[in-house]
Amino acid sequence: MSAVNAQQLLPGVGQHRIVVLLIDDQKIIGEAVRRLLRDEADIEFHFCNEPANAIAEAERLSPTLILQDLVMPDVDGLELVAAFRRHPATQRVPLIVLSSTEDPKRKAEAFALGANDYLVKLPDRIELIARIRYHSSAYVAHLERDAAFRTLTAELAEAADYVRSQLPQPLDGPIRSAWEFIPCTALGGDTFGHFDIDPEHFAVFLLDVCGHGVGTALLSLSVMNALVRQTLPAVDYRDPAAVLGALNDLYAMERHNNLYFTLWYGVWHRPSRRMTYCVAGHPPAILVTPDGNTTELRLPSVPVGVAADFPYATAETAIPDGARLYLFSDGVYEVTRPGGEAYTFSEFVGHLATPAASPGHKPRETVALMRRLQGHDDFDDDVSLLELHFE
Incomplete structure (x- = not known):
């Protein structure tokens, strides 16, 4: 031109x-x-x-x-x-x-x-x-x-690269991790991470801010830093309900340009191998046991920032040796086939239950499958999929 x-x-x-x-x-x-x-x-x-x-x-x-x-x-x-x-x-x-x-x-x-x-x-x-x-x-x-x-497009791409640079390095040890993060054409608000609270407690989370744009990305990074750096005042990060309650107070949507976010936050206790978790309007995490059985780790709740003083509840589950845990945003499974037929959540869970063709590559293989199903490479929303493999 x-x-x-x-x-x-x-x-x-x-x-x-x-x-x-x-x-x-x-x-x-x-x-x-x-x-x-x-x-x-x-x-x-x-x-x-x-x-x-x-x-x-x-x-x-x-x-x-x-x-x-x-x-x-x-x-x-x-x-x-x-x-x-x-x-x-x-x-x-x-x-x-x-x-x-x-x-x-x-x-x-x-x-x-x-x-x-x-x-x-x-x-x-x-x-x-x-x-x-x-x-x-x-x-x-x-x-x-x-x-x-x-x-603007170049600046948004640069911002997306920065968001990606803040995501965690893959783990290799008693807990192995792998992930895929694909921003959509407009900068979005997915972030995730994991960190050690103390030698016995390991935390993992994934959040999805509503909407798209620079403001959405900034809010997601702010929340991620508050979690990973454990800067929420007077909060026991081993208590998922306390963490979500503090976030709900700090990030009330009326003080943040009417933005809110969904969140899945869990704490694994290494000695007992039990995961305590809390959910804020987010899709359930999927636990896959070595024999291929799946459990949806979900709780009824509302997104962070929507309702003041919402009483977030916790639940817990055992994490068997060799189990896989998947956290994700809805952008990874909400795809439509070329004929107009929607891919269902149960189909997505069934796919996660099957072993990866290459160990540690399940997130990559899942994204490739979604692209094949919809017939093109671009997604309408951010795609985030985090896998944790517990040895």
Whole structure:
């Protein structure tokens, strides 16, 4: 795509230099148009009387508008319009065709091939300048929007990379871990982590902030840091209900731009091999025993930040030797097949129950399966899947 050169920009907001390229085999027409535009300080005029060189000249000059004759020897004007629209450097540059007659059929053909406007030559000076300014300004504004969007996209990608850098390194020992984290096209609010509270207690969590955007990601990182660094005041991190209650007080949605989040938080007691857990409106964790049986670790509750003083409850379960525990956000299983059929949660649990083709690769294999099921690689929501394997 052609871009506006730095030389085309003028000081001041909204000002830009207009670059006009006229394609016409008649030099007298070129001189006439030059005289029509010579008093316009912000319009830079160029003339090409060799239609065969038109596209090369457009590549060299990066015009903000092309004027093109329709009747020229050796070159069909309509074919040249189509050629401009096929070429990457000129396919979006506004193009005004010049014709010697007001022919509705000819005009319709020109518009069908991609012309932006149609003038009978030679047009009135005031009208010509007005149309040049209108089309050129719209084109430059479009390029500026594209540039701003590219910058925003790059910044969102950088932010997503930063979020990823804060996620935990895989564990290798009595507890092994593996995970997949795939932000959707807009920056989202999934984070997860695990940490030792003390030598006997190991905590694990996964949270999902509502919505998308930078604010959502910032909130998720704030919560993750409060958990991993254990900075919540006067809270026993071995007590999941106390942790969720403190988070609910600290992150009331009315104080955080109406954002709330779901959370699964569990504490494993190494000597007894029992997991105490608490849930805040989050999908259940799935415990898979070595014989392939599954248990959904769920509790009725509400997301953090929604209801003040909500009485979060805890539950506990044994973690057998060799068991696998899966924490995830709903983005990983809420996929739709190409025919419109939704993938069910029970199907997802059944998939988790089956052993991985390669040990430690279950999260990666699961994401690959979801992509195959929906027929494309992109997800509508953040995808987070954390596996803990207890030896």
